Amino acid sequence: MDLSQFATDTPVIRHDGWNPERKIRFLDHLAAKGDVRRACAAAGMSHEAAYRLRRRDPLFGRGWNAALALSRESNAEVLRCRAIDGIEEDIWFRGEFVGTRVRHDSRLLLAHLARLDKVADQQQARHDAGRFDEILALILEEEAPEEFGETYGELPPDRTGFVADAARHAKAVVRWNWPDAEEDEDAEPLTPDEEWERDEDRRIEVEEACDEAAHDATLEATALWDEWFRRACGLVDDVLGRTPSTVSTSGGAAPAPTAAKPFGQASVSCPPAGGEDSAAYSDRS
Template sequence: MSHAPHRSPRRRKAAPRNPLDFDTVELRHRHDGWTPQRQVDFIRALAECGCVDSACKRVGISTSAAYALRARTDAQSFRFAWDAALDQAIQRLSDAAFSRAIHGVATPIFYKGEQIGERRRYDEKLTMFLLRYRDPVRYGAWMDTVRAERSPDAATLCLNRMIDQVEADAYAREAGDPLPKPFVRYQPPRFVSEAEQDAIEERAAAAREEAAHRAELRASDEAWERDLAAMGDAGTA
């Protein structure tokens, strides 16, 4: 009798931790103390505002009491929830920073004590900071030590060919024909390392010296030809 092969149970992917899913610390239930509901309310408030002082004020607990509860040996779950709440608040802060970088900050304009409009200011330093750390492939600090090597008009030529490709593909789909072969394959700029850049500069310097030497030889040959021509003219005079 055949037996079906035994399959080990697959591990389920762990779901993101919910900061409110923690075991409250068992304390004496006092009206002004850390009741289980107040602990949950504190974690929820901390996730919303990201500030311990503000979260304590919302639930009516002092900051020192919050840190005292966090320091208890039996409050591990509370500490984990605290950290998870701050992580969630940091994400909200990141979203707010992105919003300011994209939409700017409105500053009111007053004239004779009355608001007549507003001016929208954009923080370019904030924008560059976000780009550098959220998109390091394109804007990372490592790019300060390399040099992009690409033809100046390569982007325009590549875009025009891609537009032609889109048009050809669209006509082929409309006619029910097979799609044509790609006209061009997009190639991003190649970044040259510091060692490669030094080698390129050395080759360029050697090429400049060679060009200067050839120019000297050419000038010498031209001068010699002029001297010969002058001697010939003098002999026939």
Template structure:
């Protein structure tokens, strides 16, 4: 008789189920509807453990706030559509569908929007614009290094990142030449000043292009990571016999059919 160790039957701790993939899929669902329980149901985890994870994981909490800001935008769009076009409903009478009507009632949606308004803040709105980057960091991707990181997790925004790279390149170019300066801090020799300015311009242009490439590569990597984690699993096609014909139905039909030589005999006595 085989004996399994006790740990083989142990129930995994709820916190261990919140893998990077689970977090990304939850946050993606939360950004679409702003409904914590629905997002939890989609990944098979409880809302209680989600709130606990948010309390313990600052990056997860930050992405959660950004997801709610995105959900708010989506609700606003749906609200605008319903306010203008209404909602089409079926009209039934005595169990029969008699037609449709358009109803204008957005009270529940307005209440949901009001709740999301209370949760929104400026930081979350900014993070919402960079939601895929946040999810990629949670999934384990590391953004390019920078001298001045944005808080704990992200690069600065695109424009700031490129500007920082150009300024760093200019400083490095000046430091390499170490020109003599006068009492006012200006470069003393005019020819040296022209050469230094030319080198700074070249370094600035190269840094701009390099920083732009790094940013584009990071964003592509971040979006690719998120897409791979939230993409639905491919449907497994079940094998079929004779196109779409059911095998049991085909067997029954063949069993009831007379042999080929007897197909004409059954009807001879009826004419």
């Protein structure tokens, strides 16, 4: 049966409201806090819709686990802060605010960290966390260079593996195409020592040619992979820099993003100690 009459160039719109931009906005916020509901609010999606997509989209699921592995560092910083400075809570009496108190109780966060540890201990999650921006770029339907081979929408080879494979392939091509030694039928037979010297000279010549080819292939493969990574990061930064959409999904209306108190606590007054990590922590808050 000819189905060409039904063909269309119009992109398919997901019935559940997810699009590539919402996906990476969700994953980016999840990587910062490890909080699914807050990430859903940032993406304008319900948490039910997020869990359904995780179940149905393998690449999104990989990004989810990688984001949780990345969030472990920021959550550990919150725990350190609470352990040292405590949590400032508002005190209300008969509907009136009467003051504040500092409470040292990080049990909820410790339990949360334990869950993140289980994710971070997964080898796949650790690997994907190191390539998080590439996963986001693939979710945005950015195509990897054809030199990476057929990836079927999955991550292309990592930098080390791709460069090493390129060098090995270049050496193999040189050896395969290297001409055999020509025999002169009119020449005097070579002595064993002369044959050994001839073969050794040929071996050295082949290895030098292989090393030169591998060097050139390494430079080319490195430049190609670095350009892919630069393009992937640039695309992600560009999309995340836009104003997010406020359209919710059929999975339930998502609440508007608010300054939610971390992990259900009343309030927190514990900025990290000064130093290099202070700015990074404030950026994630």
